Amino acid sequence: MGPEILRDMTFDIPSGSFQFLTGPSGAGKTTLLRLLFLSLQPTRGLIRMFDRDMSQIPRSELPMLRRRVGIVYQDFRLLDHLTTYENVALPLRVRGKEETSYRKDVIELLKWVGLGERINVLPAVLSGGEKQRAAIARALMDQPEILLADEPTGNVDPPMARRLLNLFLELNRLGTAVVIATHDLALMDQVDARRMILTEGRLDIYE
Amino acid sequence: MNEFERIRRSRQPKADAKRAIPATDDMPAQQTRRAEMQVRPTGPILPPANIQGNALLVVIAIMSFLACLTLGGVSMVRATASSWESQISREITIQIKPDDGLDMNATLTKARDIALSFVGTTNGTIMDDGATARLLEPWLGSGLDLKELPVPRLVIVTIDESNPPDFQAIRNRLHAEIPQAFLDDHRTWVDRLVSMARTTVMIGGGILILVFTAMILTVIFATRGALSGNRHIVEVLHFVGAESGFVAKEFQKHFLKISLKGSAAGGALAALLFAIAGFWQSRSLATPESDQATALFGTFTIGFSGYLGIIATMIIIALLTTLTARFTVMRTIDEIDLIRSDPARSDGLPSS
Numbered sequence: 001m002g003p004e005i006l007r008d009m010t011f012d013i014p015s016g017s018f019q020f021l022t023g024p025s026g027a028g029k030t031t032l033l034r035l036l037f038l039s040l041q042p043t044r045g046l047i048r049m050f051d052r053d054m055s056q057i058p059r060s061e062l063p064m065l066r067r068r069v070g071i072v073y074q075d076f077r078l079l080d081h082l083t084t085y086e087n088v089a090l091p092l093r094v095r096g097k098e099e100t101s102y103r104k105d106v107i108e109l110l111k112w113v114g115l116g117e118r119i120n121v122l123p124a125v126l127s128g129g130e131k132q133r134a135a136i137a138r139a140l141m142d143q144p145e146i147l148l149a150d151e152p153t154g155n156v157d158p159p160m161a162r163r164l165l166n167l168f169l170e171l172n173r174l175g176t177a178v179v180i181a182t183h184d185l186a187l188m189d190q191v192d193a194r195r196m197i198l199t200e201g202r203l204d205i206y207e
Numbered sequence: 208m209n210e211f212e213r214i215r216r217s218r219q220p221k222a223d224a225k226r227a228i229p230a231t232d233d234m235p236a237q238q239t240r241r242a243e244m245q246v247r248p249t250g251p252i253l254p255p256a257n258i259q260g261n262a263l264l265v266v267i268a269i270m271s272f273l274a275c276l277t278l279g280g281v282s283m284v285r286a287t288a289s290s291w292e293s294q295i296s297r298e299i300t301i302q303i304k305p306d307d308g309l310d311m312n313a314t315l316t317k318a319r320d321i322a323l324s325f326v327g328t329t330n331g332t333i334m335d336d337g338a339t340a341r342l343l344e345p346w347l348g349s350g351l352d353l354k355e356l357p358v359p360r361l362v363i364v365t366i367d368e369s370n371p372p373d374f375q376a377i378r379n380r381l382h383a384e385i386p387q388a389f390l391d392d393h394r395t396w397v398d399r400l401v402s403m404a405r406t407t408v409m410i411g412g413g414i415l416i417l418v419f420t421a422m423i424l425t426v427i428f429a430t431r432g433a434l435s436g437n438r439h440i441v442e443v444l445h446f447v448g449a450e451s452g453f454v455a456k457e458f459q460k461h462f463l464k465i466s467l468k469g470s471a472a473g474g475a476l477a478a479l480l481f482a483i484a485g486f487w488q489s490r491s492l493a494t495p496e497s498d499q500a501t502a503l504f505g506t507f508t509i510g511f512s513g514y515l516g517i518i519a520t521m522i523i524i525a526l527l528t529t530l531t532a533r534f535t536v537m538r539t540i541d542e543i544d545l546i547r548s549d550p551a552r553s554d555g556l557p558s559s
Contacts, residue, residue, distance in 0.1 A: 037446065041549070059544060060450075067448035077443050081254040085246050094449035099249055107246070120247050138447065 004043070005031045009203040011196065013146060013179060018172040020188045021181040023198030029181040032198065033148050036179065037071050038062050050145075067095070070139030070176075074151035076131040078123040078138075084110065084130075085119045088137045095142070106141065113137045113167065129160035136167060146177040153187055161187055252444070253437060253461045263429045263462075264469045270422040271473025271524050274415055275517045279481050281411030282513045288404035292397050299374065300391045301362040301381065309387060315362055318388050321380055322364045327372030330365040419527060426466075426528050430458065430535040441543060451544075455536040459529050466528030474521040481509050 005028040013019070013036070021029055034040040035047060038054060047054040050068060057065065078087045085106055086093075092102045110116055113133040123131055132152060139147055149168065153161035165180075165187060172178045179196075182188065188195065195206045301318045305311060319331035334342070339360060340351045347356075366372060374392045381388040434441060444454050509516075 039446070063445075063448050063450045066446065071446050077439070077446075079252075079440060079443055082250060082252075083247060086249055089249075090252075090443070091447040093249075093252070094444060094447055094453050096453070103246060120245075142448070 004201060006035075006198075006201050006203075011203060011205055013177055015145070016172070016175050016177055017194065018169070018178045018191070019180070019194035019196055020191075021179055021196045021198065022183055022185075022188065024183065027198040028201055029183075029198055030150055032203075033071070033150050033179070033181055036146075036148055037069055038066055067091070067142055068145045070142075070144035070147040072132070072135050072139045072147070072149040072152050074154040076123070076135040076155075078126075078131055078134055080123055083120050083122055084115055084126065084134050087123065087134055088141055090138060091141045109137050109141060110134075128155045129157075129163070132156055132160075132164060133167070136164070140171065140176075144176065146179065147171060149178070149180045151182055152180060153182065153184055158186070162190065165190060251461070252457045253433075253440065263425070264465050264472075266425050266429075267422065267466050267469025267524065267528065268473040268476070270418050270425070271470040271521060272477050273473075274418045274520050274524065275474045275477030276480070277411050277414045277418065278516045278520055279477060279509045279513055281408055282509050282516060284407040284411075285404050286510070288400045288407070292400045292404075293368070296393060296397050297365060297368055299364050299366060299377075299393065301364065302359050302389045302391060303362070303385065304359045304387045304389070305357040306387050311360055314385055314387070315360055318381060318385055319362045319364070321384060322362065322372075322377055325372040325377050327367050327370050328364050329367050332363045332365075334361040334363060419523075422524065423527060423531050426462065426531040427535050430462065430532045431539060433458065433461070434536060434539045438543070441540065445544075451537055451540045454540055455533050458536040459533045462532035463525060463529045466525045470521040470524040470528075473524075474517045478514060478517050481513070485509075 021032065023029055031040065035042060036049070038049070041055075050065060052065070078084075079090070082090070088110060089099070089102060089106045092106070093099075107116070107119065110119055113136060115130060115133055115137065118126060118130060118134075123134070126134065132155065136149075136152070139149075147168070152168075153164055156164065161184065168178050168180060169191065197204045197206065299322075301322060303309075303311065303314055303318060315333045319333060322328050323331050336353050339353060339358065343351060343358065374390065374394075378390045381390055441454060444457075
């Protein structure tokens with residue numbers, strides 16, 4: 001067993017809230033996001049999500065709960081052999097939905113994030129900003145209740161970072177709870193939002 | 208109203224706002240006026256053929272070829288043995304040893320009549336002097352005078368295969384009435400042939416089991432390799448909410464395609480080989496090479512059932528490959544899930 005990365009923390013993510021999760025590199029931001037995404041089990045402590053105790057949920061049920069959470073990574077994690085459209089449609093495809101039933105919705109969402117002209121393009125030819133918007137669109141495709149973003153602006157220039165932030169704010173305005181893990185202070189200064197600051201495994205919250 | 212409906216509605220054209228969404232500043236304004244873009248046909252979640260897939264296809268084709276060859280060989284030997292068996296078991300032979308004061312011709316006739324008096328015998332032929340001399344010619348040379356040598360004589364009795372006589376009763380009666388008579392129902396030969404055919408089938412079965420085992424192991428390694436090579440895809444599928452069954456189905460489809468192609472190629476090659484061998488044999492009838500091959504292997508015809516067997520082998524290989532891939536993927540995904548969720552292990556996962 002390695003050292004404890006996170007300890008003694010109690011917090012909640014209210015429905016429809018917007019917050020930044022910040023702290024120096026190695027503070028445990030990604031670990032906390034993985035815990036929130038039900039991808040990692042805590043060695044001790046209690047996590048309740050969607051009114052359920054995570055330690056009591058069988059592993060076979062976890063995919064169903066993960067579908068209520070959208071996640072965006074700094075490195076986009078788009079599948080290189082699939083087009084923008086196919087990448088964004090992936091969450092619906094894994095749910096076994098017929099392509100004809102979601103085609104219109106996917107195209108509309110792609111247009112909404114400004115990728116209406118890049119539908120049939122492979123990720124290799126997309127710019128960093130376009131890839132991140134495709135990743136965000138994929139996370140939003142099945143209307144998650146909470147969106148987790150791990151350094152979403154880490155690979156884009158400041159103007160694109162501002163546009164992505166606007167996209168997250170708009171999503172939040174539409175009702176999705178948003179958690180953005182970042183150590184970009186300039187980005188956080190643009191919005192007056194709740195800040196969760198991780199330092200050496202401890203969490204301080206500034207409302 | 209759910210979020211998606213809200214998103215849709217917020218994007219309806221409004222009289223007082225050109226764009227409802229601030230995030231789309233970089234979106235070309237003329238985009239909405241353009242005709243709907245055509246979406247290309249959806250591609251498979253797993254990338255199509257790669258080098259690893261091609262290598263597996265070749266391995267499966269070779270395994271399938273060997274399995275079909277074994278199956279065809281076994282069915283050929285069985286057919287040959289069965290043909291010998293039926294030829295031999297259609298007849299029985301009564302051998303009469305010469306003895307002092309024995310009227311050979313009268314005894315031969317008597318032996319034939321005794322045999323024909325039993326139900327299940329259809330015809331009796333006494334092998335005459337000429338035929339007996341021809342039979343012994345390879346050992347004793349031509350111009351043999353049977354009267355000079357105490358050579359046993361034979362009566363060949365044809366039997367009704369569907370209703371054979373009671374051989375022991377014939378034997379007992381012959382022994383009682385003609386002590387020099389000996390009944391040979393060829394049981395020893397038939398037993399040997401049956402045992403040879405059974406051994407061949409067992410050896411063939413063993414080879415088939417080995418081939419299938421090797422193929423299953425190859426597929427397990429290939430599946431694990433494919434999973435390892437496509438771990439990033441498994442991770443993405445995981446965080447978009449895919450269940451293990453879905454991921455397994457995708458890999459299963461991938462391997463089903465490979466195994467169908469491989470087993471069809473191997474099976475077709477084996478069937479072609481048998482067809483060519485059969486054709487060659489029919490074209491070279493009565494030549495020394497063909498006679499030798501026929502003596503050793505029988506005819507190269509595997510018949511309709513043989514070809515059905517080849518098709519069945521192909522299907523079994525495809526099914527085995529698919530099932531193996533499914534179980535391996537399910538198990539490997541469970542392992543990946545356990546590793547991922549274990550805080551003490553973070554194989555390949557980034558940390559903050």
